[in-house]
């Protein structure tokens with residue numbers, strides 16, 4: 001019986017797993033530095049690298065250091081860097097005016113990087129939280145995050161970033177109508193070639209905690225973001241948000257967080273076939289690096305495995321705090 005079984009076992013999938021060479025031949029997914037977007041935190045000052053406690057290995061960089069970081073990323077083949085400002089609490093107001101100051105930290109960083117490292121694409125964040133006394137992504141009136149007034153502010157913010165030379169605008173605020181409003185304003189201002197990567201399916205997630213520490217928004221935030229970010233229970237709604245943002249003029253779409261939402265990444269890519277990105281967020285990074293620091297996980301292996309999983313699910317690229325480490329490893 002067992003003899004017969006062996007004779008008739010025509011399919012042995014292990015044949016193509018037996019060596020690195022065979023495994024390489026049948027590999028369905030590839031991961032390279034060109035798939036990565038590196039989010040960095042910028043702060044005031046010069047020569048500064050201030051570690052973010054809840055994100056081991058990540059620091060807030062002064063603009064001069066951010067320029068060096070951009071050079072390093074470009075040299076490693078990373079196509080884009082994404083800037084998040086740590087704003088002086090004294091500059092945070094109810095109306096969030098600092099958000100569209102042409103000389104705010106973020107806009108100064110865009111200019112400095114584009115001047116020194118023109119070959120890297122600079123992506124920005126469009127949302128009011130770094131500038132808001134309330135810590136919310138939108139303007140707050142009597143406890144309500146007001147939509148249309150926020151969109152008007154986001155448009156000003158977007159134009160200031162485009163004027164500073166940003167290549168990719170990243171609206172992460174989840175207000176209604178912001179993509180169309182920003183796109184119309186860009187066209188009217190002759191910024192025809194500025195791209196928009198919309199945070200279309202952005203969930204109200206607890207995985208953003210370390211990020212809010214990094215940008216100094218944790219202290220300011222009152223309440224939660226559930227009236228604008230999506231319910232983690234919803235998938236059909238994500239598809240509607242993607243359709244809407246494409247209709248309104250987004251060039252690329254994003255799903256966020258990443259690893260707990262790979263089903264969404266997959267469905268989005270299948271349904272729309274458009275450039276689709278996933279954000280491996282701060283809490284995911286903290287989980288992996290925290291466990292690795294304890295010796296409970298192999299840092300490099302979980303890093304690469306997690307990034308490969310995004311590609312396998314259908315992502316065209318990944319925003320990840322591991323970008324530089326991963327690119328170094330991938331270049332071997």
Ligand code: PBG
Pocket residue numbers: 125126127128129137172173207208209210211212225280281282283
């Ligand atoms: C803010 C913004 C957040 C992130 C990117 N842009 C946090 C939030 O929505 O509260 C999260 C990124 C991360 O956790 O790594 N608009």
